[in-house]
Amino acid sequence: MKPGQQRGRGGKPQTPEWADGLKRLYDSVVDEPLPDSFAKLLDQLDDPSHG
DSSP: OOTTOEEOGGGOEEOOHHHHHHHHHHHHHHTSOOOHHHHHHHHHHHOGGGO
16 A cells, blocks of 8 residues: 555555645646746757757
């Protein structure tokens, strides 16, 4: 059993309610588009002529 899990009915591990909310928050951040300024910076870092 993982830390933070509780046993539900039938003895199966049950994920706490807060874990679902945390996963939804994480997923929403991952799905956000990359800002243009950050994308430009990454392009500059990938460009072999700049360093």
